[in-house]
Amino acid sequence: MPSGVKRAARTGAQHGQLLTKLHGQHLLTDQKIINKIVDAAKVRPHHTVLEIGPGKGALTKELVKRAKKVIAIEYDPRQVVDLQKQIPREHMSKLKIVHGDFLKVDITAPDMKFDMVVSNCPYNISSGIVFKLLCHANLFTHAVLMFQKEFADRLVAQPGTEDWCRLAVNTQLLADTRHLMKVSRKCFSPPPKVESSVIMLTPKNAVPPGISLVEWEAFVTDVFPNKGKTLSRIFKTKSLLKNMVKNYALQCSLENTPIEADKIPAKVDSIIAAVMEQRVMAGDVEEGLEGDVVGEIRPRMLRLEQILWLLKEFNKRGIHFK
Ligand SMILES: C[S@@+](CC[C@H](N)C(=O)[O-])C[C@H]1O[C@@H](n2cnc3c(N)ncnc32)[C@H](O)[C@@H]1O
Numbered sequence: 001m002p003s004g005v006k007r008a009a010r011t012g013a014q015h016g017q018l019l020t021k022l023h024g025q026h027l028l029t030d031q032k033i034i035n036k037i038v039d040a041a042k043v044r045p046h047h048t049v050l051e052i053g054p055g056k057g058a059l060t061k062e063l064v065k066r067a068k069k070v071i072a073i074e075y076d077p078r079q080v081v082d083l084q085k086q087i088p089r090e091h092m093s094k095l096k097i098v099h100g101d102f103l104k105v106d107i108t109a110p111d112m113k114f115d116m117v118v119s120n121c122p123y124n125i126s127s128g129i130v131f132k133l134l135c136h137a138n139l140f141t142h143a144v145l146m147f148q149k150e151f152a153d154r155l156v157a158q159p160g161t162e163d164w165c166r167l168a169v170n171t172q173l174l175a176d177t178r179h180l181m182k183v184s185r186k187c188f189s190p191p192p193k194v195e196s197s198v199i200m201l202t203p204k205n206a207v208p209p210g211i212s213l214v215e216w217e218a219f220v221t222d223v224f225p226n227k228g229k230t231l232s233r234i235f236k237t238k239s240l241l242k243n244m245v246k247n248y249a250l251q252c253s254l255e256n257t258p259i260e261a262d263k264i265p266a267k268v269d270s271i272i273a274a275v276m277e278q279r280v281m282a283g284d285v286e287e288g289l290e291g292d293v294v295g296e297i298r299p300r301m302l303r304l305e306q307i308l309w310l311l312k313e314f315n316k317r318g319i320h321f322k
Pocket residue numbers: 023024025026027028029052053054055056057058059073074075076079100101102103119120121122123125
């Protein structure tokens with residue numbers, strides 16, 4: 001082979017490998033795992049399944065056998081071509097391939113209606129996928145999703161564990177999450193460097209009453225990066241105090257509450273003290289909390305209901321986080 005052709009072939013192959021890495025293309029090859037994932041999704045003949053990143057169709061081939069329709073969103077044009085070749089002709093009419101980035105595709109469009117989501121996700125956009133699905137939680141009943149094990153562990157984490165974090169709290173506000181199975185590296189080609197897990201994500205029916213999602217997100221973002229510190233210490237953080245003072249001043253002016261600007265920091269301090277001195281919802285304290293006064297508790301011990309309660313305690317006293 002002439003050296004120019006060899007070089008071009010090598011460059012082409014390297015480009016392919018780079019794309020493979022960039023798009024998280026670790027394809028499932030273990031038929032038992034493929035079946036278990038599709039079984040877990042409980043696909044019935046009247047269902048439309050949305051698949052994120054079908055690749056060469058490992059899951060898609062099973063899904064089209066069982067569903068009425070599969071909408072598969074794939075970013076890589078090479079995989080789109082391969083996918084078309086992989087699906088048996090008799091099932092082709094059930095498959096709609098959308099060539100695009102899942103994070104950008106409008107999944108609310110009338111021709112995109114679906115009942116559930118199944119995906120061996122591209123791990124490099126795991127957070128984006130969860131966020132987008134939660135934003136459209138009203139569109140589907142459940143999602144069976146494979147992620148890198150550490151990410152999946154955080155999605156299903158419980159209070160009091162190391163993995164209980166912002167991602168867990170934000171996800172579980174809007175959806176129930178359940179671990180389904182671990183998947184060994186050996187079940188993929190090429191094998192990834194990490195282990196994987198499959199989880200079930202089931203949207204909850206409604207956002208808890210009296211809660212603004214924007215406010216919730218801001219509160220959790222302020223409190224959870226310091227999940228090992230006590231709440232009293234967290235609410236003494238300068239940047240957090242500054243933000244609370246600014247928002248309190250805004251709230252006062254919106255409500256026409258007469259309060260002099262230089263008195264606002266002291267007022268905010270007194271509100272924080274009042275909230276911190278309370279006892280956590282009686283009879284609702286997690287075992288292992290280090291004190292029963294709010295200020296002595298660390299966010300990593302707080303259950304969802306307790307975080308909601310804490311946020312409402314601030315909000316009802318006029319303190320907002322966004
Ligand atoms: C981990 S592979 C899974 C492939 C196949 N489902 C399987 O299990 O063998 C992830 C797939 O997602 C595709 N992908 C990567 N980023 C994407 C994006 N933003 N939107 C849609 N698909 C994407 C990749 O090209 C790849 O085909």
